[in-house]
Amino acid sequence: MRGDAAVPTLFNGNFDAVFDPKGVTRTPLSKGLPGWSFHNGQSNPNIDLVQSLEEVKLIQGNSEPNYAFKLESSGVKEIVHNRFVVPDWGALRFDLHAPKIANSSNAKSKGTLDVTIRPSDPSIPAFSQTITLQKAENQTDSNKAPASYLIDQFKVDYGIKGFESFSVDVPEKLRGQPATVEFKLEASIPVYLDNVFFQSESLRFSNPTTARTDLVTNNTYQNNYLIEKPQYTVSYNGKKNTPNWVSWVLDGSWPGNIKSKDRPGEFAVDPDLNSSFYRVAHKDYKFDSQINYNEDEYKAFKLEQPAIFWPVRGHMSASNDRNRSTKDMYASFLTTNIVPQDSKGNEGAWRGLEDKLQKLARLKNEQKQPTPYKFYISSGVYGAGGGELTKYSTPPTVTVLNERGRVVEAPLKDNPNSFKNFKTADGDRTITVPSALWKVVLGFKPNSTSDKPDYYFAFWMPNNSYEIQKSLDYTTKDAKGNIIVKNNTLGWEERLIPIGKLEERLNADLEKSGDSFKYDFLSQIKDPNSKDKMKKIISLLP
Structure with a gap:
């Protein structure tokens, strides 16, 4: 049976805990669906919930049996999960497939799907979210920044073709409460429901810094604030005005065919970021006036004026990893998903x-x-300062002419980049420039039956142009006197480190900055031997 983690956050949330649902071996006693009931926690003997299961492995892209629950006006249109305790953190998520929605945002809505978390305590109000069964609008503003993100959050895009994930934030007052989850269809078309769980799938192996949404009882989450989206999950740092890290899932369903010309032209503020934070805008990344050299000098690698950092809006979760639909692509163009990254x-x-x-x-x-x-x-950030030379990097040398006109190899200066932060457009706040960027990759090979990753490694990259080069040759120049930069950058394979080594660096930096949280990328790997191996050894991609 598939599950979202070692211990699923909602029993049988994927509807797979059932034996031979369409077979002749079933008896009248097997009409019930483990964990679920027809209405208000009561089973109706005349309702066969199991008959509402549909095999969807071809849609989901799986080889093993995979069932989803069908809701329709002529059959079962409401289903309730039996009472459970709401987890102390994590959004409610579920996958939805609605193939009969018209593939046009101008078409009328086909109805709604209401999702309700209903606590057993009648003094605590239930919480509901409505999914509108209509294609997402996917609008941009006059600057080509995403403009309909909030409107489209609970409309359907990829879900017309396959299973689209939705994420519903849970009010803090429901945490730890016994409750039920209800799905009620009010529509003229059927929908298919699957993978009803709490906590984003991208956090299957870890919530790396134990990020949370609670800002009332614990103010430390101002620098470790959790934002869960269907496309990716963020730990946001209100002091740095950047993410600490962003996590996401990449499999065969995510790469799409959206063309570069259809990408947004600007980034939008993230309305999912709590209003107590400063919401970074696209214009806050216009840093040119704060740099004492221009982009041409940066491209030329001027030795007399080391111009080795030119900031761009660097995606943490790559837009090409989220381009199976326009809605998903647009979600990657929010400012909680970017950091100041060196252009090269x-x-x-x-x-x-x-x-x-x-x-x-x-x-x-x-x-x-x-x-x-x-x-x-x-992927995430480390330190501040734009990229000091450290013992963890591979400092290159530069080829120069000495005072006698001879070609010599000269080491680079220490601390080649002094940019620790840039001011926002209003001048009142700063955006921290990370000194390095990193990734952690945990991967499964095709048809893997293991619950532990087959591939695991970390990736470390200083955030300046000097350190990404093997060497720089200042003796070869073009007609304008600019050096000709050869294609001698270090490849991604040369920048891999063990996951445990990355944790050491990140946690040492957090201790130095006085932050109380720590990194653990494998907290859900319970076998100590497996966890130790995955932290010390690099398992390479094929």
Whole structure:
């Protein structure tokens, strides 16, 4: 039986705990669906819930049996999960497939699906969220920034073709309360429901810093604030005005065919970020006036004026990893998903690793893998200062002419980048420039039956142009006197480190900055021997 974690947050939330649902061996006693009932916790002997299960393994891209629950006006249109205790953290998530929604945002809504968490204590109000069975609008504003994110959050896009994930934030007052979850269809079309759980799938192996949404009882989460979206999960740092980390899942369902010309032209503020935070805007990343050199000097690697950092809005969760639908692509263009990243770094090994993972994920379509490669990815930031030379990096040398005109190899200066932060557009706040960026990749090969990843490694990249080079040759110049930068950047394979080594660096930096949280990327790996192995050894991609 599939599950979302070692201990599922909701029993049989994937509807797979059932024997031979369509077979002749079933008896009248097997009409019930474990964990679920027809209405208000009571089973109706005339309602066969199991007959509402549909085999969806071809839609989900799995080789093993995979059932979803069908809600329809002419059959079962309401289903209730039996009483459980609401977890102390994590959004309610579920996958929805509605193939009969018109593939046009101008078409009328086909109805609604209401999701309700109802506590047993009548003094605590129930909480409901409505999914509108209509195609997402996917609008942009005059600057081509996503403009309909909030409106589209609970409309359908990819769900017309396959199973689309939805995420519902849970009010703090419901935490720890006995409750039921209800799904009620008010529509003229059927929908298919699957994978009803709490806590984002991207956090299957860890919530790396134990991020939370509770800002009332524990103010430490101002620097470790949890934002869960269907597309990715964020730990946001209100002091740095950047994410600490972003986590997401990449498998064969995510790479799509949205063209570059259809990407947003700007980033939008994230309305999911609590209003007590400063919400970074696209214009806050216009740092040119705060840099004492121009972009041409940066591209030229001027030795007399080390111009080795040019900030761009660097995605943490790559937009090409979220392009199975326009709605998903637009969600990657929110400012909680970006950091100031060096331009050459964004185009080099960082992009190389992204391309490698995307290529493997796409093998589902190219080689028709029954179950494709699947990756759990996290990326984030380290330190401040734009990229000091450290013992963890591979400092290059530069080839120069000495005072006698001879070609010599000269070491780079220490601390080549002084940018620790940039001011926002209003000048009242700062955005921290990380000194390095990192990724953690946990992956499964096709048709893997293991509950532990087959591939595991970390990736470390200083956030400046000098350190991403093997060497720089200042003796070869073009007609304008600019050096000709050869393609000698370090590849992504040369920047891999064990996960445990990454944790050591990150936690040492947190201790120095006075933060109370710590990193653990494998907290849900309960076998100590397996966990120790995965922290010390690099298991490479094929």
